[in-house]
Amino acid sequence: MYGSEYKVFWADSIKRSKNEFDNLSKIERFEWLKNSKQKAKEIEIDTIYREELDQKLYDLTIYHKKCQIFLYYELLASETNSNGKLLYNRYLLDMCPFLNEVMLLPNHLFAQIDYDRWKIKMLEEYRIIEMERRIIPKRYNQIKERLVYSPLYKRPAIYWIPYCPSYKSPPYHNNDARIPWDEKFLDKVLVPTIMREAILCVKQAEDAIFVLKLIEDILCMRIKSVRDALIYELGDGKIFKCSLCNNLRLSNNLNYYIDNNSLTLLYNYTDVKRHLYLKHYNWYSEGCEDIYIELDIKTVRNFLKTCSNHWFWHGIYPYKLPDDLATVLANRRLIWWN
Ligand SMILES: [Zn+2]
Numbered sequence: 001m002y003g004s005e006y007k008v009f010w011a012d013s014i015k016r017s018k019n020e021f022d023n024l025s026k027i028e029r030f031e032w033l034k035n036s037k038q039k040a041k042e043i044e045i046d047t048i049y050r051e052e053l054d055q056k057l058y059d060l061t062i063y064h065k066k067c068q069i070f071l072y073y074e075l076l077a078s079e080t081n082s083n084g085k086l087l088y089n090r091y092l093l094d095m096c097p098f099l100n101e102v103m104l105l106p107n108h109l110f111a112q113i114d115y116d117r118w119k120i121k122m123l124e125e126y127r128i129i130e131m132e133r134r135i136i137p138k139r140y141n142q143i144k145e146r147l148v149y150s151p152l153y154k155r156p157a158i159y160w161i162p163y164c165p166s167y168k169s170p171p172y173h174n175n176d177a178r179i180p181w182d183e184k185f186l187d188k189v190l191v192p193t194i195m196r197e198a199i200l201c202v203k204q205a206e207d208a209i210f211v212l213k214l215i216e217d218i219l220c221m222r223i224k225s226v227r228d229a230l231i232y233e234l235g236d237g238k239i240f241k242c243s244l245c246n247n248l249r250l251s252n253n254l255n256y257y258i259d260n261n262s263l264t265l266l267y268n269y270t271d272v273k274r275h276l277y278l279k280h281y282n283w284y285s286e287g288c289e290d291i292y293i294e295l296d297i298k299t300v301r302n303f304l305k306t307c308s309n310h311w312f313w314h315g316i317y318p319y320k321l322p323d324d325l326a327t328v329l330a331n332r333r334l335i336w337w338n
Pocket of ligand 1: 242243244245246275276279280
């Protein structure tokens, strides 16, 4: 049997053919080669034929699978409730990945997929898609409609509603988003809870902004020199500049930056030292570099603002705060953090 998959020649048969060929006379060899070529040609034709046959069988199998799934799909899409109303939306059914995935199953597994098993898996996906695409947005509209008429609407608290825990993850009956909220539950429980949380967010935000500004001011007062910045572990920040380049720029009234390698003229501590060594070697003296390094106070302030912002939204300060200041933040957990 020869097929496209049989492309390996056994060492034995090559050896056998070689012996056979060696034992032939010159005239016989000519005939032998002719016959061998003919055989090879036949094998090639046979291979192409089998490949085509394989492809046809594959197409046929896929066609059968498609027919069966199409039948299941139509059965499911036509299911109705006791009032004769269709239970499932075709648009959402079409979005279920399992609809196509099942086609890729090997035949022996595909044979085990009967309608009931297929339906269970399809409906699992359908419910998730239905919640994401239809029910959850509808639920949020219910809440939003009520909030528009609430006293919060024109106050800053409305801004914080998307961050409120009860809005982000509202409680559902039996943990099932498909069971509708009744009006009483919305008006008496859910919306007032969200409103309370939003007002709490406003207070927490104001408090946090005040404290973070205070911390920035304290740090700016403490960090006045290159040494201070290193003590506060800010060596990785791009807050240092080369005073030699900076003086040259100022004395020549240059409005552009001198060092082409840096658009800002600001470096982290390691890079500013490297810059001094490479660009100002005559002035460079190892261990005394700091006299040519300046701290850019304005950038330090901006850097601290970014740190505050990060803490405000994510609860993380990107570098270790001194213990006394870390304690100030430690008790202020904001409710929109995960
Ligand atoms: Zn320089």
